[in-house]
Amino acid sequence: MTLRFSPRSLATLVAAVALFVGIAGAQPEPWVHPDGSIHYYDAIGTPAGMNWYDAFDSAAAYGGYLATLTSQAENDFVFSLVDSAPYWHKRSDLKLAGPWLGGTQGFGSPEPDSGWRWVTDESMDFLNWTPGQPDNDGDENALHFGESVGVRVPTWDDASARNDTFRGFVRELSADSTTIGLRQRDTTAYDGYTLFTNNQGRAIYLIDNKGRAVHRWRVTDKTVGAMYLLENGLVSQIGNLNNTSFLNGGRVSLIDWDGNKTWSFDYSDSLKCLHHDAIWLPNGHMMAIAWELKTRAEAIEAGRDTTKLTAGKLWPDHIIEVDTATDSIVWEWHVWDHLIQDHDSTKQNYGVVGDHPELIDLNFVDQGSPSAADWIHANALDYDSAFDQVLFGARDFNEVWIIDHSTTTEQAGGHTGGRYGMGGDLLYRWGNPRTYRRGDTADQVLYHQHHSSWIPRGLPGAGNITVFDNGLLRPGSLYSTAIEFMPPVDSTGHYQDPPPGEPYGPAGPTWQYIANPPTSFYSAQLGSVQRLPNGNTLICDGNSGRFFELAPDTQVVWKYINPVTDTLPKYQGTPPAQNAVHRSPRYAPDYPGLQGHDLTPGYPVELYTTRQYVGVEQAPPAGSVRVGLAVRPNPFSRQASVSFNLPRAVAAELGIYSVDGRLIRTLPVINGTAWDGADNAGNRVGRGVYYCRLQGPDFSSSTKVIKAE
Numbered sequence: 001m002t003l004r005f006s007p008r009s010l011a012t013l014v015a016a017v018a019l020f021v022g023i024a025g026a027q028p029e030p031w032v033h034p035d036g037s038i039h040y041y042d043a044i045g046t047p048a049g050m051n052w053y054d055a056f057d058s059a060a061a062y063g064g065y066l067a068t069l070t071s072q073a074e075n076d077f078v079f080s081l082v083d084s085a086p087y088w089h090k091r092s093d094l095k096l097a098g099p100w101l102g103g104t105q106g107f108g109s110p111e112p113d114s115g116w117r118w119v120t121d122e123s124m125d126f127l128n129w130t131p132g133q134p135d136n137d138g139d140e141n142a143l144h145f146g147e148s149v150g151v152r153v154p155t156w157d158d159a160s161a162r163n164d165t166f167r168g169f170v171r172e173l174s175a176d177s178t179t180i181g182l183r184q185r186d187t188t189a190y191d192g193y194t195l196f197t198n199n200q201g202r203a204i205y206l207i208d209n210k211g212r213a214v215h216r217w218r219v220t221d222k223t224v225g226a227m228y229l230l231e232n233g234l235v236s237q238i239g240n241l242n243n244t245s246f247l248n249g250g251r252v253s254l255i256d257w258d259g260n261k262t263w264s265f266d267y268s269d270s271l272k273c274l275h276h277d278a279i280w281l282p283n284g285h286m287m288a289i290a291w292e293l294k295t296r297a298e299a300i301e302a303g304r305d306t307t308k309l310t311a312g313k314l315w316p317d318h319i320i321e322v323d324t325a326t327d328s329i330v331w332e333w334h335v336w337d338h339l340i341q342d343h344d345s346t347k348q349n350y351g352v353v354g355d356h357p358e359l360i361d362l363n364f365v366d367q368g369s370p371s372a373a374d375w376i377h378a379n380a381l382d383y384d385s386a387f388d389q390v391l392f393g394a395r396d397f398n399e400v401w402i403i404d405h406s407t408t409t410e411q412a413g414g415h416t417g418g419r420y421g422m423g424g425d426l427l428y429r430w431g432n433p434r435t436y437r438r439g440d441t442a443d444q445v446l447y448h449q450h451h452s453s454w455i456p457r458g459l460p461g462a463g464n465i466t467v468f469d470n471g472l473l474r475p476g477s478l479y480s481t482a483i484e485f486m487p488p489v490d491s492t493g494h495y496q497d498p499p500p501g502e503p504y505g506p507a508g509p510t511w512q513y514i515a516n517p518p519t520s521f522y523s524a525q526l527g528s529v530q531r532l533p534n535g536n537t538l539i540c541d542g543n544s545g546r547f548f549e550l551a552p553d554t555q556v557v558w559k560y561i562n563p564v565t566d567t568l569p570k571y572q573g574t575p576p577a578q579n580a581v582h583r584s585p586r587y588a589p590d591y592p593g594l595q596g597h598d599l600t601p602g603y604p605v606e607l608y609t610t611r612q613y614v615g616v617e618q619a620p621p622a623g624s625v626r627v628g629l630a631v632r633p634n635p636f637s638r639q640a641s642v643s644f645n646l647p648r649a650v651a652a653e654l655g656i657y658s659v660d661g662r663l664i665r666t667l668p669v670i671n672g673t674a675w676d677g678a679d680n681a682g683n684r685v686g687r688g689v690y691y692c693r694l695q696g697p698d699f700s701s702s703t704k705v706i707k708a709e
């Protein structure tokens with residue numbers, strides 16, 4: 001539904017919000033409305049008391065409205081949020097009166113039960129009056145839960161909107177449709193906190209499973225790679241330094257809970273550029289992927305086929321390990337040191353490609369990018385401390401590679417030494433045996449994957465490798481998959497060599513997710529897959545900014561769509577756009593990096609319907625609701641007629657005020673009503689200046705009245 005109420009001035013609302021500082025609440029609970037959309041309901045305690053108008057303003061100022069209960073189920077859910085003592089007060093007749101709701105009685109409606117409506121203009125087909133109500137027991141025109149002696153009842157009563165003794169209200173957030181934010185939350189979903197930022201974004205969000213923002217960071221660099229919340233509570237972010245020699249990346253930063261950059265490391269110039277992934281090792285070192293420049297001459301000398309050098313250069317990847325205490329590189333590994341080629345026997349690295357699966361064929365180029373300088377496009381790092389091995393993705397080889405980290409840098413540049421005796425040669429590779437001439441297209445499993453990692457020890461499937469396989473250039477139709485496979489490794493970290501001429505095992509995945517239909521899940525770039533402690537699997541469909549969690553049987557149990565563009569959150573109900581996300585890691589509630597921080601959930605990241613109350617640029621001019629209040633004759637002697645024209649039926653108040661602001665006479669809100677010059681006690685007031693004011697939930701209009709005698 002859409003709020004039909006026109007807004008009042010922003011200044012008034014800012015003042016209203018300020019007035020309500022200190023009220024309890026702000027933990028909205030999501031609930032699936034019968035139409036399938038997700039609404040949020042926030043029970044607000046107002047221990048000092050609040051009238052209906054102020055509650056209305058407070059709800060609107062937060063982008064919502066006083067809750068409208070259009071079904072028994074909605075009624076019962078909302079009641080469950082306020083069925084506790086702080087939201088209720090005991091009247092003098094001992095009846096318990098509960099919080100305000102979004103029902104109002106149109107002015108001039110026949111009492112007591114005509115003209116009731118929801119503030120949203122939703123139809124009021126569902127009625128839930130407490131027996132004996134409404135009774136209009138004293139100008140009652142606003143709705144609340146109550147009233148019954150000594151009992152909190154889930155039914156409704158009418159009360160005076162001016163009554164400022166109410167202890168709470170319920171704020172509802174909704175939109176015409178649910179297009180972004182939380183889309184699904186089953187009880188079997190793994191409860192935790194999900195970290196994300198828009199690709200190229202400068203705002204980082206941590207949300208709970210109910211789609212509520214638990215924390216936000218503002219950062220100065222655009223985010224262009226994998227991001228982590230570390231066990232020490234710092235966020236590790238890759239920032240974009242706009243290196244014009246390469247693509248994006250260049251900087252790794254650590255950001256504390258308050259958004260301060262506590263450390264950063266730049267690795268970006270005309271010869272090199274850090275990109276895609278930077279991980280943190282148990283010893284506190286940072287390890288990252290980076291491109292390095294190889295000139296045309298260097299590439300030819302290494303054995304590159306000149307027909308595959310149309311870019312005139314190559315950017316092979318390398319891996320660096322940085323001691324953050326000294327910002328020095330303490331270990332490195334280079335693709336360039338582990339090449340083989342059978343193109344030119346007069347050049348370096350010449351050999352039989354199929355005999356050396358531990359080496360990287362310098363002339364393997366993927367069919368999608370034969371001329372790309374970014375020849376390998378490594379894109380995901382992982383480290384296993386028990387084996388002391390590094391795993392990373394070689395996207396344009398459509399493979400996952402594993403190397404030994406126990407080597408010295410010198411050993412890592414050669415073919416012997418280290419725990420596994422192979423120096424820096426590949427210990428294992430999987431996904432596309434075409435790259436080492438031990439298979440054909442029928443044996444290729446991966447297609448430009450963007451995320452690969454070991455399942456951590458202690459989790460279901462520990463030691464297996466999961467892959468977000470984007471499916472780019474997959475033969476036939478384009479679709480992404482999530483894959484889990486079991487590498488042929490023994491307990492000491494040694495991989496079973498394939499028989500001569502055969503590829504590395506396994507032949508296929510042990511688990512995979514393919515959507516139905518497959519093409520409904522396709523992200524050509526970005527994305528992640530994460531095994532969760534309960535055996536579910538969280539997937540980030542990168543290009544769509546869609547996070548979804550799968551049970552082991554691949555049923556979707558949780559779904560969320562990034563509502564943030566590269567700059568700001570969008571309004572609920574608007575189509576998702578510009579919301580690509582690199583990855584969406586989820587952290588357990590007991591994760592060390594979360595300890596000691598305030599994890600009180602706030603509002604959803606996306607914005608809600610009454611956008612005119614939120615965006616400064618959309619604030620309407622003050623007084624845009626014209627009610628045409630007029631008093632005639634004016635000045636008057638015996639009696640004046642008060643006329644106005646409300647845009648719709650709404651609860652409003654009409655009164656005469658003294659120049660010092662005291663209400664001296666309440667008038668019925670009826671167009672053409674008369675003021676006889678008397679106060680509420682029936683005594684005629686003296687001659688002078690008075691003000692007649694008509695006030696509703698979203699407007700206030702007053703006019704000067706001169707009483708001549």
Ligand SMILES: [Ca+2]
Pocket residue numbers: 067068069070074172
């Ligand atoms: Ca509602």
Ligand SMILES: [Ca+2]
Pocket residue numbers: 133134135136137140157158159
């Ligand atoms: Ca009543």
